[in-house]
Amino acid sequence: MSEHTQPVHGDDAHEHDDSGVGAIHATLKGYMTGFALAAILTAIPFWLVMSGAFAKTGPADALILLLAGIQIIVHMVYFLHMNTKSEGGWNMLALVFTIVLVVITLSGSIWIMYHLNSNMMPWTMQDARNQP
Amino acid sequence: MSDTSIAMGSPSEPLRFHVEGEHHVENGTLLGFWLYLMSDCLVFACLFAAYGVLGRNYAGGPTAAQVLELPVVAVNTTLLLLSSITYGFAVLEMQQNRRAPMMAWLTVTGLLGAGFIGLELTEFAHLISIGAGPQRSAFLSSFFTLVGTHGLHVTCGIIWLITLMVQVGKKGLIPANKRRLMCLSMFWHFLDVVWVGVFSFVYLMGVLP
Numbered sequence: 001m002s003e004h005t006q007p008v009h010g011d012d013a014h015e016h017d018d019s020g021v022g023a024i025h026a027t028l029k030g031y032m033t034g035f036a037l038a039a040i041l042t043a044i045p046f047w048l049v050m051s052g053a054f055a056k057t058g059p060a061d062a063l064i065l066l067l068a069g070i071q072i073i074v075h076m077v078y079f080l081h082m083n084t085k086s087e088g089g090w091n092m093l094a095l096v097f098t099i100v101l102v103v104i105t106l107s108g109s110i111w112i113m114y115h116l117n118s119n120m121m122p123w124t125m126q127d128a129r130n131q132p
Numbered sequence: 133m134s135d136t137s138i139a140m141g142s143p144s145e146p147l148r149f150h151v152e153g154e155h156h157v158e159n160g161t162l163l164g165f166w167l168y169l170m171s172d173c174l175v176f177a178c179l180f181a182a183y184g185v186l187g188r189n190y191a192g193g194p195t196a197a198q199v200l201e202l203p204v205v206a207v208n209t210t211l212l213l214l215s216s217i218t219y220g221f222a223v224l225e226m227q228q229n230r231r232a233p234m235m236a237w238l239t240v241t242g243l244l245g246a247g248f249i250g251l252e253l254t255e256f257a258h259l260i261s262i263g264a265g266p267q268r269s270a271f272l273s274s275f276f277t278l279v280g281t282h283g284l285h286v287t288c289g290i291i292w293l294i295t296l297m298v299q300v301g302k303k304g305l306i307p308a309n310k311r312r313l314m315c316l317s318m319f320w321h322f323l324d325v326v327w328v329g330v331f332s333f334v335y336l337m338g339v340l341p
Contacts, residue, residue, distance in 0.1 A: 068332035109181035
């Protein structure tokens with residue numbers, strides 16, 4: 001039985017070298033695409049804020065965060081070579097788990113502390129500035 | 133496991149394992165390093181959360197809009213993004229086993245990283261000199277902790293880069309060195325990812341009215 005299955009394992013094995021680096025195939029095209037996208041996604045929010053194009057904070061915040069999110073995905077795909085298959089899917093699993101923890105940490109902290117602040121701080125910023 | 137597969141396939145078909153398509157992880161270093169990066173990501177998430185909570189508590193001191201200078205940050209962001217792509221070029225040369233051009237790109241990457249750190253330290257020194265040091269307000273404490281931790285990571289990355297260049301210089305592009313270079317590649321690009329969060333969340337959103 002082992003004789004029959006040997007070729008299958010042989011095919012698998014020769015795709016890897018000792019360093020384990022063979023699994024990643026970086027290409028010039030991939031890096032340049034990532035760089036161009038990242039540059040555009042960086043330039044837009046900087047231009048929006050520095051030119052003062054936004055009068056209201058709310059939509060600007062949302063847009064900046066959206067562009068940052070897209071740029072992070074661009075970095076992950078083109079620079080960090082993330083895909084669902086690398087390392088047998090364990091990379092992606094760890095990433096998804098981390099994203100869940102990050103979202104809970106960030107949104108949970110900001111949400112809870114915002115309510116604590118509004119419930120427990122009788123002072124406004126104006127009061128704090130005018131204190132003796 | 134194999135018995136099941138054999139029983140299911142017809143005799144004329146070649147034997148197949150159902151795990152055939154899966155690539156067994158032969159060297160776990162890159163996966164392990166990825167797990168380290170993810171835990172580092174959680175460290176930064178906590179610092180971002182702290183900044184998100186404290187970032188508007190000025191204690192009567194200077195606000196983000198008053199002390200943060202966007203042109204400097206724009207230059208810093210450019211430097212870090214350029215260093216990411218030059219490290220990518222170094223990886224491409226490494227794949228072709230071309231040592232000299234790879235070392236050249238690594239040098240450029242290191243210099244860009246050093247420029248980033250230099251500008252950041254200048255900014256910090258300026259803030260402290262105008263009395264906006266980390267002890268001034270909760271905003272500045274969380275700001276210095278978050279941005280400083282990122283800067284510390286970049287500094288470590290530069291030291292690591294120099295170490296690897298010495299190692300490649302002495303032993304050449306052996307598999308072990310290629311593996312280390314790929315780990316540093318992930319580390320370096322990861323720091324750029326964190327910086328995307330920093331310039332968006334801290335600088336751009338902080339300067340907005």
